[in-house]
Amino acid sequence: MSQMPTAKPSLRTIAMPADANPDGDIFGGWIMSQMDLASGVFAAQEIKGRVVTVAVDAMTFHKPVYIGDDVSCYCRVVRYGNTSLVVLVETWVQRHHSEQVEKVTEGRFTFVAIDGEGRPRPLNIVEK
Numbered sequence: 001m002s003q004m005p006t007a008k009p010s011l012r013t014i015a016m017p018a019d020a021n022p023d024g025d026i027f028g029g030w031i032m033s034q035m036d037l038a039s040g041v042f043a044a045q046e047i048k049g050r051v052v053t054v055a056v057d058a059m060t061f062h063k064p065v066y067i068g069d070d071v072s073c074y075c076r077v078v079r080y081g082n083t084s085l086v087v088l089v090e091t092w093v094q095r096h097h098s099e100q101v102e103k104v105t106e107g108r109f110t111f112v113a114i115d116g117e118g119r120p121r122p123l124n125i126v127e128k
């Protein structure tokens with residue numbers, strides 16, 4: 001059986017009936033939206049300021065998400081640029097009424113740090 005990452009998730013929620021199609025599969029757009037939110041909060045905390053999403057790459061839906069699944073998004077920085085950073089997001093579920101955990105989705109979200117006028121600003125951080 002797979003094992004969830006041991007780190008704290010950036011976001012944890014339950015997939016609800018309103019997020020599903022008539023066959024009970026959770027919409028990919030809902031999952032992407034959770035991942036955008038998780039990685040956006042993570043990136044904002046990382047650079048201690050405002051960020052905007054500029055690109056989403058390598059989105060892969062490995063397995064379906066079903067109503068009632070316990071959904072967790074795990075984030076880590078994979079690249080720092082001058083004004084941007086790339087966050088790898090892995091989404092895992094614990095199946096409803098089950099011990100089974102699986103990685104369902106992953107993707108790379110690129111954020112740009114912006115100033116008060118919405119212009120890119122340098123990150124000013126030392127790569128970890």
Ligand SMILES: CCCCCCCCCCCCCCCC(=O)SCCNC(=O)CCNC(=O)[C@H](O)C(C)(C)COP(=O)(O)OP(=O)(O)OC[C@H]1O[C@@H](n2cnc3c(N)ncnc32)[C@H](O)[C@@H]1OP(=O)(O)O
Nearest residue numbers: 040041044045048049052053054055081082083084112120
């Ligand atoms: C204090 C802490 C509190 C924390 C508490 C949390 C608070 C709560 C947080 C909520 C977090 C919500 C997170 C969701 C955030 C949205 O959903 S935002 C909404 C969707 N996004 C947008 O509307 C962005 C629209 N786009 C823009 O405004 C402009 O294109 C941007 C992003 C400011 C960039 O402006 P630009 O003039 O094109 O910039 P440019 O100088 O060409 O490029 C800047 C950087 O972006 C990169 N870039 C540009 N285009 C691309 C591309 N297509 N692909 C990859 N990289 C690119 C460049 O390579 C460059 O990187 P660096 O080499 O500097 O590292």
